[in-house]
Amino acid sequence: MGLPELKQKIQLQIENADERLLRIVSSVCDNYLNEETVLETAKNSVSEPIVAYDTTGKPLTLEQYNKEIDKGIDDFNNGRFISQDDLENEIDSWYNE
Numbered sequence: 001m002g003l004p005e006l007k008q009k010i011q012l013q014i015e016n017a018d019e020r021l022l023r024i025v026s027s028v029c030d031n032y033l034n035e036e037t038v039l040e041t042a043k044n045s046v047s048e049p050i051v052a053y054d055t056t057g058k059p060l061t062l063e064q065y066n067k068e069i070d071k072g073i074d075d076f077n078n079g080r081f082i083s084q085d086d087l088e089n090e091i092d093s094w095y096n097e
Contacts, residue, residue, distance in 0.1 A: 048063070
């Protein structure tokens with residue numbers, strides 16, 4: 001059975017699946033994708049050391065980290081920032097909503 005036939009078979013099975021099977025398939029896919037992410041991270045860490053993490057916890061190499069810094073400097077130079085006072089006022093407004 002080739003790849004196109006396998007995909008078609010799985011699509012038909014999913015179309016006729018009950019909730020239990022769909023949850024199992026979803027879990028298998030999630031685990032597979034998480035495993036791929038872990039393997040990719042491990043691969044990157046072998047070739048390039050991790051120097052920082054972004055706000056979502058994604059590891060950053062030195063090159064990626066420097067790109068983020070350059071982006072921040074560019075944002076600042078182009079006026080894409082908020083003052084401390086404006087930020088505090090915005091936060092205060094969240095409590096008044």
